[in-house]
Amino acid sequence: MTGQGKQQEVQTGFDDQQVFNELMVALSMALDMDARGKLFHAWRVALVAGRTAAEILPDKVSDVFYAGLLHDIGAMGLDDHIVHQMISGAPATDPVILQHSEKGAAIVRELPALHEASRYILEHHEHWDGTGTPSHKRHHQLTVGGQIVAVADQLDILLRLHARDEGKKALEIIKSRAGTVFMPEVVEAFLAAVAETPYYQVIQDYDNLPFLMEETLAALPAVDCRHPQPLRATVRIFAKIIDAKHRYTMGHSQRVASYALKLAQAVGYGEPELADLEIAGLLHDFGKISVPNRILDKNGPLDKHEWTIVRKHPARTAELLTIIKGLKHLAWVAAGHHERYDGKGYP
Numbered sequence: 001m002t003g004q005g006k007q008q009e010v011q012t013g014f015d016d017q018q019v020f021n022e023l024m025v026a027l028s029m030a031l032d033m034d035a036r037g038k039l040f041h042a043w044r045v046a047l048v049a050g051r052t053a054a055e056i057l058p059d060k061v062s063d064v065f066y067a068g069l070l071h072d073i074g075a076m077g078l079d080d081h082i083v084h085q086m087i088s089g090a091p092a093t094d095p096v097i098l099q100h101s102e103k104g105a106a107i108v109r110e111l112p113a114l115h116e117a118s119r120y121i122l123e124h125h126e127h128w129d130g131t132g133t134p135s136h137k138r139h140h141q142l143t144v145g146g147q148i149v150a151v152a153d154q155l156d157i158l159l160r161l162h163a164r165d166e167g168k169k170a171l172e173i174i175k176s177r178a179g180t181v182f183m184p185e186v187v188e189a190f191l192a193a194v195a196e197t198p199y200y201q202v203i204q205d206y207d208n209l210p211f212l213m214e215e216t217l218a219a220l221p222a223v224d225c226r227h228p229q230p231l232r233a234t235v236r237i238f239a240k241i242i243d244a245k246h247r248y249t250m251g252h253s254q255r256v257a258s259y260a261l262k263l264a265q266a267v268g269y270g271e272p273e274l275a276d277l278e279i280a281g282l283l284h285d286f287g288k289i290s291v292p293n294r295i296l297d298k299n300g301p302l303d304k305h306e307w308t309i310v311r312k313h314p315a316r317t318a319e320l321l322t323i324i325k326g327l328k329h330l331a332w333v334a335a336g337h338h339e340r341y342d343g344k345g346y347p
């Protein structure tokens with residue numbers, strides 16, 4: 001980063017760690033939006049995984065938590081949410097689904113602060129006995145963090161499948177899988193982590209989840225940044241993640257940001273507006289993550305229903321940026337990118 005860039009970072013005046021946390025939370029929220037609404041799968045997995053890590057892997061709580069938040073990011077853009085696929089019970093044979101752990105790990109590895117988390121994401125469908133995917137690793141070839149995310153993921157799927165008995169059946173099933181699907185010590189730590197309150201019931205109260213998330217984030221230790229990155233560098237990588245959803249949008253957000261920056265310079269904007277505009281440009285299509293690739297890839301004109309979904313993406317961008325306190329003021333700057341001077345734009 002140039003000296004000028006550094007100065008711009010300072011002038012934004014936000015706590016980068018907090019913005020980073022909230023960016024991740026917003027990203028996981030975007031991944032969990034589909035036609036059926038908000039699933040909160042990623043949040044629930046992260047909350048349980050972080051709590052389990054506090055029992056057995058206390059110095060990696062943040063890495064495990066982020067791995068939980070982003071574990072299914074490799075499934076971004078799939079027609080149906082990965083959760084529904086898992087709940088259907090049919091063995092996953094679709095190669096795109098089978099690749100989601102590897103794809104997700106590769107995406108998250110782009111963020112230097114999340115290298116450790118990416119290792120856990122890679123392993124979240126591996127089994128203790130070697131019957132999992134993608135590498136059939138077994139026993140101590142597996143990381144404890146990866147096994148924690150696997151258990152937390154399984155809990156959320158089972159809670160959906162067995163919703164009627166407040167989660168007791170889900171816990172029994174996980175217990176019975178110690179030593180086959182899961183590392184026994186991880187199951188033990190997980191049971192201790194969810195026993196109090198009991199936590200597996202607390203996470204089923206969707207109205208309470210945003211508060212629980214806020215409270216957990218506030219207590220989360222900072223990630224071990226071996227290569228600490230300023231906010232704008234993180235947001236640039238983030239834009240790459242948004243663009244990676246769809247093959248036609250490669251580099252789109254980065255280009256929009258640099259055009260916006262040049263135009264703003266030309267009309268005489270100074271800092272911190274320039275920094276703000278670059279970030280708004282980088283994140284303008286954030287809400288597009290929730291539009292299925294089936295629609296974005298469609299060969300031919302979109303029908304009315306498909307258009308309705310596409311036209312929602314700027315409002316979703318605003319909704320997601322509102323979660324990030326340090327970027328909240330940019331929500332409607334970013335979300336206004338399909339508005340028109342004559343009022344015929346959207347949203």
Ligand SMILES: [Fe+2]
Pocket residue numbers: 071072082100124125
């Ligand atoms: Fe998964």
Ligand SMILES: [Fe+2]
Pocket residue numbers: 041045071072082083153
């Ligand atoms: Fe999952």
Ligand SMILES: [Fe+2]
Pocket residue numbers: 284285313337338
């Ligand atoms: Fe857009």
